[in-house]
Amino acid sequence: MRKSYTAVPIDKPHPVSGELKYWVPYLRVRPANDHTILRRPIMAIVDSGSPYCLFRADIAKEIGIRDITTGKAFDIAGFKKGMTETGYFHKILLYIESDWKINVTAGFTPNLSVPALLGRYGFFDQFLVTFDHSGSPPAIEVSKIDRPS
Numbered sequence: 001m002r003k004s005y006t007a008v009p010i011d012k013p014h015p016v017s018g019e020l021k022y023w024v025p026y027l028r029v030r031p032a033n034d035h036t037i038l039r040r041p042i043m044a045i046v047d048s049g050s051p052y053c054l055f056r057a058d059i060a061k062e063i064g065i066r067d068i069t070t071g072k073a074f075d076i077a078g079f080k081k082g083m084t085e086t087g088y089f090h091k092i093l094l095y096i097e098s099d100w101k102i103n104v105t106a107g108f109t110p111n112l113s114v115p116a117l118l119g120r121y122g123f124f125d126q127f128l129v130t131f132d133h134s135g136s137p138p139a140i141e142v143s144k145i146d147r148p149s
Helices: 057-062
Strands: 002-004 006-009 021-024 026-033 042-046 054-056 072-077 084-096 100-109 116-118 127-132 139-144
Touching (some): 026 116, 054 057, 057 100
Antiparallel strands (some): 006 021, 026 042, 054 116
16 A cells, blocks of 8 residues: 655744645554444554554543553653653554554553554554655555465
8 A cells, every 4th residue: 555645734844844744654543442443543653763553542442441551551752861651551453544454552641642653563563664755745655564374
């Protein structure tokens, strides 16, 4: 599957491109828990810098995880030294675009600034991902890794 990045408006000109937008590699996903699937797709950033698949805590509630703290707790660090946030990891099912359904152990945290991140453990270990910035807009190409059972 090949998909163009999504343009996200910004208030000031981008420091590199000068544009009043920046391009983000989003995929539409619907997380599920047991028999509860998120009704509406959410936009998840394909983030090779994130070790984990992460979701905002409110999404956990929408798929029937009433108390995220029942999951396995783990401190998540960002790019700024000393700042951490506790994520609570649960096994979920993840529907990606209209193409795939995968099992993922994903973290849920209340202060994530976006609805979801697709990271190295859970997403990149199941898909071959190519970021192509040669065109305008940039594009992402994603294909499922077929592994013998």
